[in-house]
Amino acid sequence: MPQKVAIIGTGQTKHAAKRTDVNIRELVNEAVTRALIDAEVQLDEIDAIMIGNMEPFEGFMFPEHWAVEGWGGYLKPSVKFNTGGTVGTTTIAASYYYIAAGIYDTVLAIGFEKQSDGHTQTAITTVGDPVWERTMMAGAVGNFALMASTFIAEGGVTDEHAAKVAVKARHNGARNVNAHLQMPDLKVEDVMKSELLSWPVRKLDMCPQSDGAVAVVLTADHLAKKRCARPAWIRAVTTAHEQQYMGDSPKRLAVMRSQTAASRRLYKMVGITNPRKELDVAEIYEVASWAELAMYQNLGFCEPGEAGKLIDEGVTLMGGELPVNPSGGVLCTNPIGATAMIRVAEAALQVMGKAGEHQVPNVKTALATGYGGNAWTDAMILSASF
Amino acid sequence: MAKTDEVIRVPFLMKMEYRYALGAYASRFFQELKDHGRLFGIRCPECERVYIPPRPVCGICFVETGEWVPVSDEGVLVGATVVRLPFIDPMTGERRPVPYGMGIIRLDGASTAMYHFVDETDDAKLKVGRRVKARIRANRKGNMRDIECFELVD
Numbered sequence: 444m445p446q447k448v449a450i451i452g453t454g455q456t457k458h459a460a461k462r463t464d465v466n467i468r469e470l471v472n473e474a475v476t477r478a479l480i481d482a483e484v485q486l487d488e489i490d491a492i493m494i495g496n497m498e499p500f501e502g503f504m505f506p507e508h509w510a511v512e513g514w515g516g517y518l519k520p521s522v523k524f525n526t527g528g529t530v531g532t533t534t535i536a537a538s539y540y541y542i543a544a545g546i547y548d549t550v551l552a553i554g555f556e557k558q559s560d561g562h563t564q565t566a567i568t569t570v571g572d573p574v575w576e577r578t579m580m581a582g583a584v585g586n587f588a589l590m591a592s593t594f595i596a597e598g599g600v601t602d603e604h605a606a607k608v609a610v611k612a613r614h615n616g617a618r619n620v621n622a623h624l625q626m627p628d629l630k631v632e633d634v635m636k637s638e639l640l641s642w643p644v645r646k647l648d649m650c651p652q653s654d655g656a657v658a659v660v661l662t663a664d665h666l667a668k669k670r671c672a673r674p675a676w677i678r679a680v681t682t683a684h685e686q687q688y689m690g691d692s693p694k695r696l697a698v699m700r701s702q703t704a705a706s707r708r709l710y711k712m713v714g715i716t717n718p719r720k721e722l723d724v725a726e727i728y729e730v731a732s733w734a735e736l737a738m739y740q741n742l743g744f745c746e747p748g749e750a751g752k753l754i755d756e757g758v759t760l761m762g763g764e765l766p767v768n769p770s771g772g773v774l775c776t777n778p779i780g781a782t783a784m785i786r787v788a789e790a791a792l793q794v795m796g797k798a799g800e801h802q803v804p805n806v807k808t809a810l811a812t813g814y815g816g817n818a819w820t821d822a823m824i825l826s827a828s829f
Numbered sequence: 830m831a832k833t834d835e836v837i838r839v840p841f842l843m844k845m846e847y848r849y850a851l852g853a854y855a856s857r858f859f860q861e862l863k864d865h866g867r868l869f870g871i872r873c874p875e876c877e878r879v880y881i882p883p884r885p886v887c888g889i890c891f892v893e894t895g896e897w898v899p900v901s902d903e904g905v906l907v908g909a910t911v912v913r914l915p916f917i918d919p920m921t922g923e924r925r926p927v928p929y930g931m932g933i934i935r936l937d938g939a940s941t942a943m944y945h946f947v948d949e950t951d952d953a954k955l956k957v958g959r960r961v962k963a964r965i966r967a968n969r970k971g972n973m974r975d976i977e978c979f980e981l982v983d
């Protein structure tokens with residue numbers, strides 16, 4: 444029998460465009476310290492450390508060297524993960540598997556990125572296959588623009604729908620003290636008039652580049668029940684990979700095959716048949732407003748072609764039937780190696796009732812996703828009971 | 830020791846050179862492109878998808894591919910955009926001049942698509958569904974840039 448696994452504490456830095464007041468070790472240490480305090484766990488109770496980071500962004504090969512100074516890893520087992528946009532959820536998934544398998548009882552998972560130390564758009568180029576794709580790479584913006592153009596051609600979404608998603612994110616982020624972008628007064632027309640980066644993607648449709656770190660304490664059920672009044676149980680975890688080249692799935696954004704496959708598998712594992720009704724909140728990895736709209740469909744929140752209607756009806760707003768990204772999401776905060784783990788930490792905060800100003804009332808079941816790599820998806824369900 | 834709030838940042842410039850071996854399938858594709866200006870895909874015997882880039886195994890069926898099939902130098906845009914955000918060209922290290930057109934192109938006879946430049950910077954003209962044709966260079970070197978770009982044809 445696998446051990447049941449729960450999240451009993453989380454910690455985040457104040458995310459920002461440039462945290463030049465700290466180096467990478469000091470940045471990570473902020474999140475780790477906060478997570479240990481939140482979980483009420485001492486460092487010597489941590490059996491192992493899982494580290495998520497995208498090395499090309501900082502140009503440093505062994506960030507795990509920093510484990511001792513930054514996160515108390517002296518003589519502890521530690522493993523590093525680097526899976527692209529999904530790295531934070533992959534790191535949580537691995538922590539979950541280690542505990543479920545009975546290898547460790549308590550694991551500290553860490554995700555971080557200090558984008559201001561490097562050159563993000565150039566590093567992203569190395570995602571492309573060097574022989575077939577890299578010559579034509581146009582960074583994250585060009586890629587999402589191409590994908591969004593396909594999505595628009597499928598019908599049912601307009602730039603106004605995308606702008607509404609962008610506004611929702613920034614209004615939610617304004618209630619989250621850790622969020623990088625704070626834009627409580629942003630209006631739909633501001634987004635639609637913002638600089639056109641690459642049609643149909645405008646500046647305010649895109650996520651920012653952030654410095655930030657997150658840490659999560661996971662533990663086995665026999666400890667979780669003793670240590671935490673209301674832990675966030677990890678009910679199910681899954682991950683799905685796409686084919687290798689970007690053009691292998693020509694309609695990648697309109698039909699995210701990995702996201703459809705992963706979410707359907709996940710729902711089946713926990714017996715969810717109507718995600719819109721049965722999920723209380725979702726923290727999803729939406730790098731662009733357009734991507735969030737596509738994800739509504741691909742995660743089964745609505746039928747294909749109805750994503751625009753979903754945002755028009757306010758279903759995914761705070762106070763709606765299924766609030767999506769109460770934290771402000773990736774559209775407010777994007778330290779890449781931390782971003783997907785922030786989704787999990789935020790979903791856990793919602794389940795634990797500790798999300799403060801951006802708390803959704805009575806959250807029992809939450810979805811967290813990661814998206815990236817070459818269109819890979821990680822997905823997990825957190826719940827108040829197991 | 831004096832306390833300071835001054836932030837010090839140390840710049841570091843790194844130049845790294847790589848030489849990627851193409852392998853048998855890509856080598857054959859680029860040899861054909863270089864010598865004859867022709868494009869080939871490879872067919873999966875089970876699902877009959879025609880793959881570009883050619884590859885030894887169909888990832889969906891997990892069976893060996895094998896049959897090389899010619900594909901057209903014409904196709905259709907399944908994604909299209911005019912990039913206006915300045916971006917460092919990975920081949921030169923220089924800023925790529927903007928605006929420029931890009932597309933996801935599915936060539937006639939292929940099941941998969943490829944990303945490439947499209948010689949059009951008018952957002953109103955560069956649209957999904959438009960037909961395009963490859964502009965193949967006269968002097969070819971055996972790489973993706975032997976296709977200079979695509980151009981709108983209808």
Ligand SMILES: [Zn+2]
Pocket residue numbers: 873874875876877878887888889890891
């Ligand atoms: Zn096949």
